[in-house]
Amino acid sequence: MTWQNHSQNLKKTEPDLHGSESECMENSTNSNNAKQLERIYHGRSPSQSETSISKELQELTDKQYEQELNQISVGLKNLQRITDKAELKSYASSTVYGVHSIQQLLPVVEAKLQEMYLRFRKGNAGVAYKEIKEYIFDIEPLVAAGITLKVLFDKVFSADEEDALLTNIYDSVGRAMQNECQLRYYQTNAPGLLHTLKENYWHRAIGTDQKVTVVQTLMNRYGVN
Numbered sequence: 454m455t456w457q458n459h460s461q462n463l464k465k466t467e468p469d470l471h472g473s474e475s476e477c478m479e480n481s482t483n484s485n486n487a488k489q490l491e492r493i494y495h496g497r498s499p500s501q502s503e504t505s506i507s508k509e510l511q512e513l514t515d516k517q518y519e520q521e522l523n524q525i526s527v528g529l530k531n532l533q534r535i536t537d538k539a540e541l542k543s544y545a546s547s548t549v550y551g552v553h554s555i556q557q558l559l560p561v562v563e564a565k566l567q568e569m570y571l572r573f574r575k576g577n578a579g580v581a582y583k584e585i586k587e588y589i590f591d592i593e594p595l596v597a598a599g600i601t602l603k604v605l606f607d608k609v610f611s612a613d614e615e616d617a618l619l620t621n622i623y624d625s626v627g628r629a630m631q632n633e634c635q636l637r638y639y640q641t642n643a644p645g646l647l648h649t650l651k652e653n654y655w656h657r658a659i660g661t662d663q664k665v666t667v668v669q670t671l672m673n674r675y676g677v678n
Contacts, residue, residue, distance in 0.1 A: 544660075545610035546603040555602045559595075562602060566594035591634055600629045632665040639668065643677045 536548045545551045573586060604625045608616040615621060639647045654667050
């Protein structure tokens with residue numbers, strides 16, 4: 454056999470490694486699709502991958518749900534701790550239920566006080582009208598309502614049961630009104646000194662009664678009566 458014939462025979466038996474252009478494009482598309490499927494399913498069949506993905510999603514959902522429940526539990530514990538601390542210090546008005554309740558009750562109490570103020574102005578206040586008139590009109594109904602509700606919640610929900618006695622509530626409301634009138638008097642007669650005292654001696658750690666006591670003491674020291 455000549456080398457020419459041998460070469461021809463090799464060509465006849467040699468496979469077509471290139472093929473037509475359309476065959477090349479089809480092979481390329483199939484190859485890309487296969488790679489995409491491999492990336493999606495990671496070598497698994499579609500049914501297996503769908504089952505696995507569904508399982509993984511369910512696990513993630515369960516973990517997220519559990520985490521949210523834990524966060525809610527921690528939040529409730531913190532809220533209860535803050536509430537207990539506020540009630541122990543007789544500051545129930547600063548709690549979540551206190552703030553919300555006061556917001557709801559404030560318009561109602563203000564309206565009642567406006568009716569009372571109107572009755573006072575008409576001379577239907579009784580034998581103590583002269584004494585009441587001298588002080589009560591210095592405080593607007595809205596402010597008086599806010600002070601009354603704050604003291605009411607602080608006392609009624611206090612950890613000290615004696616704070617909730619009616620006489621103690623009356624006394625505390627009256628003292629809070631006097632403190633408001635006293636501060637307004639200082640604001641009118643010594644505004645600069647009052648501002649300085651607030652900046653230097655008032656801080657969040659002291660209560661309202663203590664703030665007023667500090668101001669009264671220092672005002673007397675500077676000759677403001």
